[in-house]
Amino acid sequence: MPKPVLVVGAGPVGLTMAAELARYHVPVRIIDQSQGRTDKSRALAVWPRTLECLAASGCLDAFLATGLRADAIGIHTGSRRIGRIAFDQIASPFNLLLVIPQSETERLLETHLASLGGKVERSTELTAFTDTPEGVICRVRHASGENEEIDASWLIGCDGAHSFVRRTLGMAFEGDTLSTGFLIADVHLTGFAIPPNELAIFWHPDGALMVFPISPGRYRIIADIGTISGQPPNLGQVQSIMDRRGPGGVTLSDPAWLSHFGVNERTVRDYRADRVFLAGDAAHIHSPAGGQGMNTGMQDAFNLAWKLALVEQGKANPALLDSYSRERSPVARQILAESGRLTRLVLLRNPLAQRLRGFLAHRMLGFPEVQRAIVNRLSGIAIAYPDSPLNAGSAQGLRGPSPGQRFMPDLPIAVRDAARFTLWATDDTEARTLIGRYPSLLDPHLRAPPDGKGSWLVRPDGYVAATSRAGKWSPIEAALSKIVAKTAHPPKT
Structure with a gap:
């Protein structure tokens, strides 16, 4: 019987992680030392990039039916409005901010996890773990006081700002x-x-x-x-x-x-220590300005889950997991810096600085390009992995996103239960041959590319892994051969 992945913490990040792993048919257990879900509203904001990920996971409709749609942010002094930032400019199928109490977010994610065969083990506390080359030996204590030893394949700490997993690893929270x-x-x-x-x-x-x-x-x-x-x-x-x-x-x-x-x-420098990972507040905490904290953590989960699934199923090289921290850590650092600047802008005390803030906000928010830049950052659609080790090729001269960028926001988002890459290319013999050579990684269905002059390899989480000119397959081949497990790679014909 395969070892389970053990997820510690059943907040929004842990529940997202467990549900994604279950969707990809990876054995998973999720524990939480609390007796039940939070009854507080806490984190309220679910931004468009997270909504896109929830759509791909198959549970977005329940969120949209439960939450409140917000269409703009207004900045005021007393009864006078200085400026307004509208969300309808966001280039996403979900150009809105979904306002939903965290208690409801957790309820919906737990229901989604249950539909995939998973269940949160409540009143269960991780008390110790030992990382080994073959797995992580975890000791947990149940509400009855009984101790259990779990032989996990991987351990993922989604256990919040005071993370036991992080502290046990001795990672500095700087x-x-x-x-x-x-x-x-x-x-x-x-x-x-x-x-x-x-x-x-x-x-x-x-x-x-x-x-x-x-x-x-x-x-x-x-x-x-x-x-x-x-x-x-x-x-x-x-x-x-x-x-x-x-x-x-x-x-x-x-x-x-x-x-x-x-x-x-605060943030840690590395989200991974051998077979142990950190995600969400266990890895980074931010000012609440901009409502980015929960979204960043849930996107950590969407980033890691497909990689862990491919490795656990023997389809990808374990080195694929090194990309998790290398991609997500810069994102958290950037959001931390931006939310910190926004907080300090809000907290200005100098009267002259306050007047200048109001004047500049009024003038700058009158420009549509400024509004678009702001909402693109807040919404998460501008998040990219330009320095990812998974990137290959270049989209120069092509109409479409570059490696590391989010792909095709205007297309319907398909729900899949297999962590596969998709190939967006002209339907020809060479493309079909490539799919045949990498059946464990590539979805068998070709998609029409955004520019007939090029080909795009898109990751399971919707980011571009590689691009090439039509008929020039070496960048895409290089990206796939770097990821695929040696045992899953058929010989060249």
């Missing part, structure tokens, strides 16, 4: 903690004139106020408050901040969650 604290409140609002499908940011000399819709009449409020006291905020304190920094005339009631938090910006 970065900073901001001195400013924030309050967070999920409340009912009346008298709020902003459209219910729009996120609102209010700039005030005292600080920022962010108001995000969750469901009809209910909103998330975030505001910087300086030093955090020992006690969580009360509704009166949040109302006072709304009165001072907001548009006026807004009444808060029925709080579902009142808390405060600090902002950490």
